[in-house]
Amino acid sequence: LPVVYVSEAMVDLYDWRPGTIQTLPVFNERHGSQKVWVAGIFRDYGRQHGALVIDLGIYQLMSGDQQYSGIAIWLVNQADPAAVLNTLRTSIPQFRDQEFMNRSDLRTLSLRIFDRSFALTYALEIAALLVALFAVATGFAGQALLRQKEYALVYYLGQSTTQRMAWISTESGLLLGLAVIWGTLLGLLMSQILIHRINPQSFHWTMDTSVPYFALIVLMLALISSGIAAALLASKRNLNPANLIPALREEW
Template sequence: SLAIHLEPGVSPKTVGDSLREQLRPRGEFLIYSQAGLRDEALRIFDRSFAVTALLRTLAIAVAALGVTLSLTALGIERTREIGILRATGASRGQILRTIMTESAYLGTTGILLGLVTGFAVALILMQVINRAFFGWTIDWHTPYPSLIGIVIGMMIACLLASLPPAWRASRLSPAEALRSE
């Protein structure tokens, strides 16, 4: 790669066109102005962000499955405890709400840890990696509407993932649950 610094007032397009014409016999060369290089890098970033969106969707699905399996295992482990609660007067709705509340706490903790980690990684990518590899950085921009949508989506996914184990636990008969151990 070669960088050419132009005097003020000299057109990067004119110089680029002239270089292309002079170098044509030697092959095809990519010639970018600083603005063009930045635009190309941002276009590449946009493509990688599309992959990131796909990975984010996959991560949400895996997280929801993890919550479902964790709460199912926890429900099986706590079958006797749930039976005691039911035998002492806890309604099915109370059991359902208890497990869904636990899921909401689990989801909130995961979301907070994910936000902190995500912001830290973004800051490192912007301030360290970009500067080291490209010699420039991009301005920090927090896409609040998108971020709020992701947080709400994650909470909904977490609560939906808790429904099967919560439903199963709330449907246990006290007698069966107490005999389980």
């Protein structure tokens, strides 16, 4: 039997699983259909309704179709795509008016379309970050106001302004660190649901998880640092010695 390889969508939509024998409709004078053996699955991110790969000679023998709608060229390592394309267009006249796109250009175009589609999402992320920083600032400002007597007492016991700021920095850093770690874990969990559940159900393709550890660590440190800065700026007025002096007075 002829051997075919199918995309993941063929498995989900038509139940063409590896190891099964399926009927491939070919429309010519000799055959109305042809039995084929499904040998394996490949990932195809361009056709979510399904695709299959079959040997060109076998396909032409079954269908009698000698036309091509597209070709793919695999280059050896270190090969220059532009030089190879110029050589092909020079030596093969049929290639002169055809449009070619290499993998890097296709990736760049796809990312540009993706970024344009999710521009609003990025704006919402920035707005959410600003709201979170405002919440951190107001929260620590309120804490500093409520704990003024505590700060005033340690001030009279000899604590300097630098030590009080370091105190606030340590507290805010620990709280923000826990919040950032918790948020990162939740984000990773949601990403796994999107990658391994939503994508296969919606688009009939799968992909591997690639965690950008360096970018995540840099982002986490940036969030913690900006949160500490917001907490210090918001608490600075209430930690001023001029505001701490009357804090221990009791009203009778």
